[in-house]
Amino acid sequence: MSRKPFYVTTPIYYVNDVPHIGHAYTTIAADVMTRYRRMCGFDTFFLTGTDEHGQKIQRAAAAKGLTAQELADRTVVNFQELWKALGVSNDDFIRTTEERHRKVVQHIFATLLAKGDIYKGSYEGWYCVPCETYVPESQMGEAKTCPDCGRKLEMMTEESYFFRMSRYAEPLLAYYEANGEAILPKGRCNEILSFLRGGLRDQSISRTTISWGIPVPGDEKHVVYVWFDALINYLAAVGYPEENAPWQKYWPVVHHLVGKDIIRFHSVVWPAMLLALGVNPPKLVFAHGWWTVEGEKMSKSKGNVVDPFEMVELYGRDSFRYFLLREVPFGLDGDFSELALVQRRNADLANDLGNLLNRTLQMVERYCGGKIPVAGAETEQERDLAELVAATRRDVDSCMDRYAFDEALKNIWVLVGRGNKYIDDTMPWKLGKEENAERLGTVLNTLCRVLRTVACLVAPFIPDSAARMMDQLGLNAESLSGGQGIPEWTEDLSGVSVHRGDVLFPRIDLKEWEAEKADREARKGMLPDPGDHEPEIEVEQFRSCEFRVASVLAVEPVPKADKLYKLELDLGYERRTIVSGIREFYAPEELVGRKIIVICNLKPAKLRGVLSNGMLLAAETADGKGLALLTVDRDIAPGSRIH
Numbered sequence: 001m002s003r004k005p006f007y008v009t010t011p012i013y014y015v016n017d018v019p020h021i022g023h024a025y026t027t028i029a030a031d032v033m034t035r036y037r038r039m040c041g042f043d044t045f046f047l048t049g050t051d052e053h054g055q056k057i058q059r060a061a062a063a064k065g066l067t068a069q070e071l072a073d074r075t076v077v078n079f080q081e082l083w084k085a086l087g088v089s090n091d092d093f094i095r096t097t098e099e100r101h102r103k104v105v106q107h108i109f110a111t112l113l114a115k116g117d118i119y120k121g122s123y124e125g126w127y128c129v130p131c132e133t134y135v136p137e138s139q140m141g142e143a144k145t146c147p148d149c150g151r152k153l154e155m156m157t158e159e160s161y162f163f164r165m166s167r168y169a170e171p172l173l174a175y176y177e178a179n180g181e182a183i184l185p186k187g188r189c190n191e192i193l194s195f196l197r198g199g200l201r202d203q204s205i206s207r208t209t210i211s212w213g214i215p216v217p218g219d220e221k222h223v224v225y226v227w228f229d230a231l232i233n234y235l236a237a238v239g240y241p242e243e244n245a246p247w248q249k250y251w252p253v254v255h256h257l258v259g260k261d262i263i264r265f266h267s268v269v270w271p272a273m274l275l276a277l278g279v280n281p282p283k284l285v286f287a288h289g290w291w292t293v294e295g296e297k298m299s300k301s302k303g304n305v306v307d308p309f310e311m312v313e314l315y316g317r318d319s320f321r322y323f324l325l326r327e328v329p330f331g332l333d334g335d336f337s338e339l340a341l342v343q344r345r346n347a348d349l350a351n352d353l354g355n356l357l358n359r360t361l362q363m364v365e366r367y368c369g370g371k372i373p374v375a376g377a378e379t380e381q382e383r384d385l386a387e388l389v390a391a392t393r394r395d396v397d398s399c400m401d402r403y404a405f406d407e408a409l410k411n412i413w414v415l416v417g418r419g420n421k422y423i424d425d426t427m428p429w430k431l432g433k434e435e436n437a438e439r440l441g442t443v444l445n446t447l448c449r450v451l452r453t454v455a456c457l458v459a460p461f462i463p464d465s466a467a468r469m470m471d472q473l474g475l476n477a478e479s480l481s482g483g484q485g486i487p488e489w490t491e492d493l494s495g496v497s498v499h500r501g502d503v504l505f506p507r508i509d510l511k512e513w514e515a516e517k518a519d520r521e522a523r524k525g526m527l528p529d530p531g532d533h534e535p536e537i538e539v540e541q542f543r544s545c546e547f548r549v550a551s552v553l554a555v556e557p558v559p560k561a562d563k564l565y566k567l568e569l570d571l572g573y574e575r576r577t578i579v580s581g582i583r584e585f586y587a588p589e590e591l592v593g594r595k596i597i598v599i600c601n602l603k604p605a606k607l608r609g610v611l612s613n614g615m616l617l618a619a620e621t622a623d624g625k626g627l628a629l630l631t632v633d634r635d636i637a638p639g640s641r642i643h
């Protein structure tokens with residue numbers, strides 16, 4: 001039997017920014033769904049990528065003195081590396097600057113132009129000349145000024161191609177009325193329906209004011225507007241419009257996961273483009289909510305942007321993945337805090353899940369020589385547990401169908417909790433002491449089978465930990481990523497040798513964590529420690545160094561030494577000569593008359609034949625290329641001692 005196809009996408013991320021928790025969220029959600037479907041035997045395809053054209057990128061690049069392509073090539077790596085760090089198992093990564101994408105955008109543009117769904121017209125709007133951008137009337141206010149730079153806007157008209165979107169309001173309404181599940185959550189679907197009922201306006205889809213984009217075929221002074229370009233990635237990556245290409249099986253079942261801010265592009269503009277092409281609209285667009293951070297909107301200026309790399313480094317990717325999907329129902333807004341993450345990790349992962357595994361394996365080791373025992377007769381307790389296992393599998397499946405990740409996890413944790421309670425109720429340690437081998441065998445065998453089911457169910461969410469659970473249970477971890485599905489409850493495990501290892505999630509001590517976090521926060525923005533420190537000294541040792549203020553009387557180059565100057569110094573009570581390697585950094589006239597700091601009791605040394613009687617103090621400049629002299633910031637008499 002051929003496997004059912006499943007295709008899931010994330011938005012393609014702009015490369016003018018570093019990846020943050022919002023990007024990580026959608027990609028992790030798509031990964032969890034893909035892993036679940038893959039485990040259940042679907043033929044899955046998971047796409048993510050980057051959106052590299054448009055004015056934002058062009059401008060960000062210009063600000064850094066780079067070409068747009070150079071900026072994109074540098075920053076795309078951040079996303080690719082993040083997906084590795086988060087254990088994301090995408091099948092493809094598309095960049096809109098790739099040739100395979102450009103070809104499809106131009107093909108679609110030409111097709112819709114030939115069909116009359118694209119036409120040339122003129123675009124009129126309020127334009128900010130310095131920012132080179134049109135400002136929607138809703139954002140310009142009474143004074144008609146730019147919301148970014150505050151300058152006066154001008155009415156501008158330019159030639160532009162338009163997509164005849166107005167044609168598709170009715171067909172789209174009919175489509176959504178017949179397919180009530182095509183936009184989730186439901187509330188979002190209602191929003192889109194009422195928007196469509198207001199009718200649609202044709203969309204300007206080309207620009208002549210910017211150059212960083214895909215040229216309009218046959219009219220190259222225009223580039224394709226970045227959203228029209230970007231949406232097409234979903235088709236381009238699966239080989240549209242080629243015959244016998246993967247898009248034919250995957251497109252009918254595509255799910256787009258997006259943030260709530262970009263739902264109109266995905267549920268109105270994109271489906272209208274697809275209808276115009278004669279291709280089905282997405283099977284599902286799921287709009288998730290936004291994260292705030294400790295109650296506040298995340299922003300660079302507040303300095304509260306959550307760096308997913310840092311979270312992975314501090315807590316491990318599984319804790320981060322688990323937290324994001326467990327904390328907030330997918331579809332609603334949520335609040336991120338590290339404390340909440342640590343608390344969840346301690347309670348759910350360390351206490352509940354980690355303990356169930358650890359307690360069980362300890363007893364298998366202690367009472368059964370490390371081999372899972374044969375199960376004896378079942379009682380009501382085992383039958384109840386078996387029923388719960390079956391119900392959990394069903395419930396998780398229906399939650400996953402609805403992208404209710406948090407509910408799926410809650411269901412799994414009910415089973416974990418029942419597993420722990422089963423241990424408390426059956427008291428296997430007593431059975432061990434009483435040498436009640438049959439009952440002990442039943443209990444430990446049952447627990448290992450509960451753990452096997454749990455490992456499979458949590459695998460899409462916390463893949464590394466699930467694999468470690470399987471390893472410790474003596475089972476093949478690879479089966480988690482294959483398509484065999486979750487083993488049946490009755491499939492026996494007796495005789496398997498377990499390998500208890502390190503605990504899955506060491507508990508984080510809250511007191512230590514608070515101190516460590518305060519320290520981390522204090523260091524934010526600091527440079528790394530250069531590490532070239534000297535051993536501690538006594539105050540006497542410091543006092544034995546005789547530092548004094550000296551006034552520079554004369555400076556001359558040392559012959560045949562291009563780095564050295566000979567300096568005549570006035571110490572008030574005496575004159576002396578020192579030689580110093582500061583010739584590249586100061587002209588003699590910049591030095592004469594300066595008050596500098598010298599160490600006076602340094603053993604004299606001959607440098608290129610000149611006796612240097614002391615040394616001046618200087619430090620490297622910030623770029624590491626120059627030197628700056630230490631001087632005094634008040635009028636100090638030459639010879640003054642420095643304490």
Ligand code: MSP
Nearest residue numbers: 011012013014022023051230231258259260290291
């Ligand atoms: N390039 C477009 C998408 C084109 S898709 C054809 C884009 N890129 S983006 O990088 O700005 O944003 C990508 C996603 O990040 C969006 O889905 C957006 O909702 C999401 N998030 C940005 N900040 C977020 C939070 N604070 N919380 C959750 N998601 C957020 O838009």
